[in-house]
Every structure is written in C-alpha cells, then in structure tokens.
Amino acid sequence: MRALISQRLIILAVLALVIAVLPFVFPSSYYFRVASLVWVSALAAIGLNILMGQAGQVSLGHAAFFGIGAYAVAIGPAHFGIPSWAALLLGAVLSAVLAYLVGRPILRLKGHYLAIATLGLGVLMALVITTESGWTGGPDGMPVERLSLFGWRVSGSYTWYWVTGGLLLLGTWIALNLDDTPTGRAFRALHDSEVAAQVVGVDVARFKLQAFVIAAVYASFAGSALAFMNGFINPDQAGFIHSVELVTIVVLGGLGSVVGSIVGAAVLVTLPQALTVFHEYEHLLLGLIIIVSMIFMRNGIVPSLSALLSQRGRS
C-alpha cells in the first residue's frame, strides 16, 4: 500500500518534471504546439482508458464527447453569449448527461455489440455537427472565441503548453487516485468477472455507467482545450477517425496503464510529425510501426516495457 502511494507520487513528479523541462530543449514555438497536442490527446486517452482498461468496456465513438466539449466552447459564446469558462463546464455537464442517458441502455451490451452501439453514437454526433451548419458551421467548422479568465486572455502556444500540461497533470492525478479505491476496484473486478463482482454486491450496471461518464467528461475537457488552443474547430474532431485514434492511443500505450496513455499519445501525435520527411510514405510507415509494436508489445508499450525491465532486474 505504501509502495502504491509512492508510485503514484513518482509518476506525477516525473510527469511534472517532463512538462517543466521540455521547454528548455524546444527550439521553436512549433514544438510547444505539438507538445500541447500530446497533452490534450493524452488527457482524452486517460479517460477512455478508465473505461476500456479498468472497466473493460469498449467505446468506438468516444470522439463524440470530445466534439461536445469542443463545440460547447465554440457555440456557447458565439450563439448564446455564455462566458467561455462557463461553456467549458457546460460542455462537460452535457457530455456527462449524454453519456449517462446513452450509457444506460447500451452498456447492457457486451463486446462487439457494445463496440457497434458506441460506434453508432460517434457517427450520429459527427452527422449532427456536419448537418446543423447554422449552429456549427457545418463541414467548414467555426471559429472559437479565446478563453479569458478573470480578464486574462489565454492565448499563444507557449501559454497553452502550460495550461494543457496542467490539465494533464490534474487528469493523471485523478486517474491514479481512482485506481486504489472501492470504485476503481469495482471497475477492475467487473472487468475480470462480472458475475463474481455481482455476488459480492457490486452493482455492475452502475459502475459501468460511472466509468462511461468519467471517460466522457475527460474527453469533453480535452475537446474544449483543443478548441480554445486552435481558435477553430471542425467536425473531424468528433469524427470516427478521431475515435479510432483515441482507442489506438489507449491500446498502443497499454490498457489499464495511465502512463501508457500518455506515452501512447506522445507516439501517435509526434510520429506523424517526425515521419513527414518520408512524404507520401508517411501513413504507410505509421501503420507499419503500429502493427510491429503491437506484435512485439502485445500488452502495450508501457506494460510490456515494465515487465521486461522487472525481468531484467530479477535476473
């Protein structure tokens, strides 16, 4: 138990250190932007990992909640005159409510069926955003008013680097907190055996729903942050490809591993940037790297590497 607590602190300290030190090695503001993208994707993935890695429920439409967060901070100030910060919170509440309402019926489904149902949710959300162009600007997207907090206008890659980094730290802290609590244990228990969890009193439906709502709120905050940072938003953020990207980050980094989601996001966001030197082979190489790493690190990057390290340590 004591070991667990210190492990949590070590992860947070290392993450804070990385966020603090990276700016010293960044040669240009472009790097700040890419790093902010990593922090935002990692935040969404950490939430999704609570649902997928801990509670064992798949969501192939998770960008829907990312989209709600993003469009909330775009539509709220533009159409209703709501302050940006309030729109951010409203987006999170909307995501939670939608996740609750949709989750109640579809979380009864298992495996492939749940995957298809969540996929449907994602497709539906993308469709609504694309067609309701009066509100959302349709396929062209819409501009997002800058976030201002207490008269401070939050803008610029440098500022957003720190804001998203702070958000990621907060999200990591919360996810790590959850692991070793009755709720976190209930998630992991129903993942391994629903019937055994039930007979010791775990209300399986309730906890699946909780995990789904938590994951939705994470995605919503990440979506809002990206919209503020870019100052512009388009339907791709809520689309199927983005949902798949989020799942890929979670699986690539390691199901159930908080650090894995951060590493997975770092790989999946920075790799395409690094591979641009290969021009038209970029996507081919990206796909190849993902396939090869899944073959050799079946449990994901972080769990596989830590297993390898502890093996080395023993021998």
Next chain:
Amino acid sequence: MTILKATDVGISFGGVKAVDGVSFSVSPGQILSIIGPNGAGKTTLFNIVSGVYTASRGTIHLSGENVTGLAPHKLAERGLSRTFQNLQIFQRMTACENVMVGRHLREKCSLVPALFRTPSVTRQNRETRAAALDLLAEVGLKNVADLPAGSLPYGACKRLEIARALAAEPRVLLLDEPAAGCNPVETEEIDHLIRQVADRGVAVVLVEHDMKLVMRISDRILVLERGRPLSEGTPQEVRDDPKVLEAYLGQHGAREAARA
C-alpha cells in the same frame, strides 16, 4: 429459525428441466449439503438461489423476505454470498485486492471523494486492506497477498474465493465444490474453515463431491437427481436410503452395497 428457504424451485432451458420442484431450507449455523451425480442440477440451483438465473417457478425467501428474481448484488446486500465451481477470480488483481472487493458492501463508495482521494478514502482503504489480510491469514494465503491472483495455483484460488465471499460478512454462504482439486491436507483445512464459519452463526449451503467431507460436516443433506429431489435428511438417513445408493451406484451396485 429459517434464514434461507427455497420452495418448489424450477428452471427449464429449452425443453430440459434442469431443476424441477426443489425445496430446502437452512438455519443460521447449520450446514446443508446438496449432493447428486453430475448434471443433477446442483450448480444450477445455486445460480437460481444467488440470483444469477431467474427461476421459472417457485420462490426464494431470505430472512423472511421474498427475494425471488432479485439481481445478485441485491441478494448480496441482503447477506447472501457464494463461491463458484469454475473459478471466478479477479485474475488481474492481487489476492488481497480480490478480498478487498469482497468488502465492497462494507465500504463507503462515493465517486467524488475517490477521484480526489480524500483522507477518509485513504483511511478506509487501510481498514479494508487490514480486514482482507486477516481473512487471507484465516485461509492460509497471507504470504501471497500481493501476488496477482491469476498466478496462484488452483487450490489457493478456491480458498481465495472463500475468503472473498466471507469478506462480505454474509449470513448465508453458498460454497460450490470448495474442496475440488484440493489435496487431503487442504481439504482438512477447508473442513475446519467451514465449521468455524457455521459456528459464527452463518448458514452454509455446500455443493461437494468429496463424500467423506460431506458426511463429516453436514447437519442435513439434500440429494438431487436429474433436477429433482431424491432424498433429504441427516447424513445417516441419506446414507441408508436405497434410492440414493441406486442413483450413485446403479441397481446392481445398490444390491451389492445392501448385501455388504
């Protein structure tokens, strides 16, 4: 005083009546064993009583309340706990965490304090872990508390399931073949453990193939055959019942046994 009472319970799968008109009752501190050849419907009966299956006929009463058709977690809240014949261990959790999940109903489990890890959550965690370690010590697994449960041998998993079920502090405990795959020494330990649990006033319902164990510790025995009750009584009564001998040994074997 009866705590668990099943009345005329039955369930069909397609055209097969897996359990058909079975009744039993058990009192606090009593050990009731359910025996019968393979496919007699013992585990199915357990699944009905614990809410995993919904009976197509009959009623279940727990502490006088009609609990027929309630979900398993609702039954757990009312003091019913069980183990499984085919292990249902939380493989990726440690042995200790498995038992901690068993304490689920004894813990305050609100989401917001968990997310921000308030001091009360940490304190409760410490208490739950201490209670889980005590139970692990009771079933002789304290030394493997922090190993992944998936890495434990079969016999240890059986005992881990018992510890997890006990962690809920049940008033009725259903044990589905607790001694299966155990060596004689381990069976002896399980024997002691079951007696201790019953002495604390827990009603124990036991499905078990180890007849020596069943005859030793049961207060009453219910014999099932093809889903139907065949015989019921004290171990002595059941042992001497010609119908039981016939079901287990066949007609010829029963005649041989009667002669011997």
